[in-house]
Amino acid sequence: MGYRPLRGPVSFFISLAVFCSVEAAELSEASIAHRDALIAEAVERRLHEDPYWLLLGHYQTRSFGGYKSMIDDPSFFNAPNGKIDPKAELIATLSSFFEPAAEDPDVRHPVCRFPARHAWLQEQLTFQPALIPVPECEVFQRVYEHLNPSSVTLVFPAAYMNSPASMFGHTLLVFDSKDKNRLLAKGVGYAATVTTGFGPLFALQGILGVYPGRYNVEDYFDKVEQYNDIHRRDIWEYELDFSQAEVDRMFRHTWELQGIWSWYYFFDENCAYKLYQLIDAGRPELKLSDDPSFIIIPIDTVKRIAGRNIVRDIVFRPSKATRMKQMAAQLPPGTLKRSLATGKGRASPGTIATDASLPIAERRLALDLSADYAQYLFTESKLSHDAYTRHFLEILRERSKLGPREEAEFDVAWPSRPEEGHAASLLAPGVSLENGAVALSLSGRVAYHGLLDNDAGFTRGAQILFMNTEARWKPHDDHVELRFMDVVHVESISPRDDLFAPASWRARIGFTQMDRRDDQDSLVFNVQTGSGAAWEPTVKHLVFTMIEAEVHAADRYRSFAAGGPGASIGWLYTATSNVKWSNRIRSAWIYEGRDDWWRAEGQTGLDVRLSQERSVRIYYHYTRNDDYSIHEANASWNFYF
Amino acid sequence: MKKFVIMMTTAMIASAGYSATIRDNCGCGLGTMALGKNEPTVVSQTAATFLNGLCGNQTFGISSGTLDCNPAPAIAANERVKEFIRGNMDQLAMDIAIGQGESLNSLADLMEVSAKDRPVLYTKLQKNFDAIFTAHDLSSDDVASNLDKVVNG
Secondary structure (H helix, E strand, O other), rough: OOOOOOOOOOHHHHHHHHHHHHHHHOHHHHHHHHHHHHHHHHOHHHHHHHHHHHHHHEEEEEEOOEEEEEOOOOOHOOOOOOOOHHHHHHHHHHHHHHOOOOOOOOOOOOHOHHHHHHHHHHHOOOOHHOOOOOOOHHHHHHHHHHHEEEEEEEEEEOOOOOHHHHHHHOOEEEEEEOOOOHHOOEEEEEEEEOOOOOOHHHHHHHHOOOEEEEEEEEHHHHHHHHHHHHHHOOOOEEOOOOHHHHHHHHHHHHHHHOEEEOOOEOEEEEEHHHHHHHHHHHHHHOOOOHHOOOOOOOHHEEEEHHHOOEEEEEEEEEHHHHHHHHHHHOOOOHHHHHHHHHHHHOOHHHHHHOOOOOOOOHHHHHHHHHHHHHOOOOOOOOOHHHHHHHHHHHHHHHHOOOOOOOOOOOOOEEEOHHHOOOOEEEEEEEOOOOOOEEEEEEEEEEEEEOOOOOOOOOOOEEEEEEEEEEEEOOOOOOOOEEEHHHHHHEOOOOEEEEOOOEEEEEEEEEEEOOOOOOOOOEEEEEEEEEEEEOOOOOOOOOEEEEEEEEEEEEEOOOOEEEEEEEEEEEEEEEEOOOOOEEEEEEEEEEHHHEEEEEEEEEEEEEEEEOOOOOEEEEEEEEEEEOOOEEEEEEEEEEEEE | OOHHHHHHHHHHHHHHHHHHHOOOOOOOOOOOOOOOOOOHHHHHHHHHHHHHHHHHOOOOOOOOOOOOOOOOOOOOHHHHHHHHHHHOOOOOOOHHHHOOHHHHHHHHHHHOOOOOHHHHHHHHHHHHHHHHOOOOOEEEHHHHHHHHHHOOO
């Protein structure tokens, strides 16, 4: 399991003898013979082709035979060609165990740098401890005892308000300490080290593997603060049913990977995939890293683990924002206003604390909310550091005089679980009626979640679509038409309330048909943006309005481009957990050279979920471009995959 | 001779710089948690969206404020308590004022307080909130020693 210093007088003398002989910088003949015997046995038994050895080295088979490790950092390998030769790496690793301890105490012995390899080889072969100078791996031992890992948890921070991209989520693994609160555990994640900014180049470089990626270990309470409090993300924790031996194997392999870098490939060698390899190191039968998908999304990790029945316990850790919203919902409007004013520093907390006309439980809740709200304002830089520390302390001071909560800790209701969500890609065959002409339609997208898709596992009002496309074939004149192809279509409809006042927004970039009365090709390159506000009059209704702008580019336009301002209002109604109804009216004034024309759109759509990956959708769109009207009706069958 | 002087000067400047940045008694106080980024803009969301979103905000370079504190790993129990307070001061203050919370439970874990002793401890801490958090700008080490006085004094 771990590394323990040799105990007892006999072993002390043996170790002394070994140490002395090692200090002479020479191995005894017996040691050399033992080393060679071990190597010979390992090679004969083809241990270098054992799946676990290949897993520890992160080797993948190559198309034309042979292996190549996904790790790029040379210090991960003992052999100079270790990256492409698992056999050479095995031999070099075994040899390295026989190396004498370095003079410099900061240089770690290979046995201490590669505890997972050492432990596995020790299980497979018969090491004779007397002949191998096993050093005391002091740092490893100290950290292991300090952390005392007893179980492993997969952590999934979910999306946060006004950031549709965050719906992709993130994954990290936490080593829970025995008998200690999870906040005191260490979290392991894999991330790219990005030194340049976030411009468009970042995207390209991320795909091409320009950035180095590393496993990072951090205090879990720091990650919770970062995700839960500042980024206001709910966190889901899935505790795996690993045995102590499996946890130890994972821990040792994680130790081996500290500080080791590899080129970060955005789609398939990313934070999600690299955690598969850590989990497999604990329980290789899982074979999570055999995933052949081209793109691996963090939610996939959760779905695969939840689907394999290896979860012992699930914990939902609501974000500060979620808790604040639920607290606010429990306060009467007058008290809520006072509570928020107190958080801003505009009212004294003492007036709430000493207000006998309010029940004490309500006063407690109001001040709890004030404190959280003050913290939120500070993290949004709406309160200065000095103002925050003063208000915060004053509120807490008053709160401490009101005693503990009498009722059971206020339980936050769980939202739908992330693993209940539909898959990222969509294919939808259907039937259309376009100005009276029947057509067969096929639509689909690469990823991820649309406004009308069922919201189980996702955020309502958040949309992020990549390569959203619809094409129609009209059998009458055997004509295939691309209706639209949006490279990116993002919408963030976030309702405003007493606590938060986000700006809703949208952006759409792609190609779309601007059908006109003439015979010219009406496919244009189209960029639309919008910004506005949304409200949630009741929990089932979301209404929103936006000011928009759009630009088209096409050969048909005299000066190649056209565009103008517009506005829209929309209504999203979640009738039941399976039925959603979306409506939108949009109007825009388009300037094209010296001409201008008016465009109006009316859209209504209904989606009925049949199962996690199937739904039925019907929509009706009315579009009027200048003097030409298009009526489209469509019924389609959605396959998510 | 010239090389030696240059080397020594560089070494002295470098070490002076080093000791200035690593403070011994850190004095990190309230509000040293990371600040959030401003609301994401349309441009930042769409331009880098997929790629940035796909694995979370891996690069915001959050400076938690505790990075400039003494980074040596805490070994002794009371050092671990101090380290925890340093990284969780705001949440601890809240939990102590309310009389319950996960950070407070973690602190009790570190202080090795048994489950049956906790309700009494939490009530005591809540009653003595003012004695623990004496000023808005006190350091986490002050909190640690105040806690010590309240619990053991």
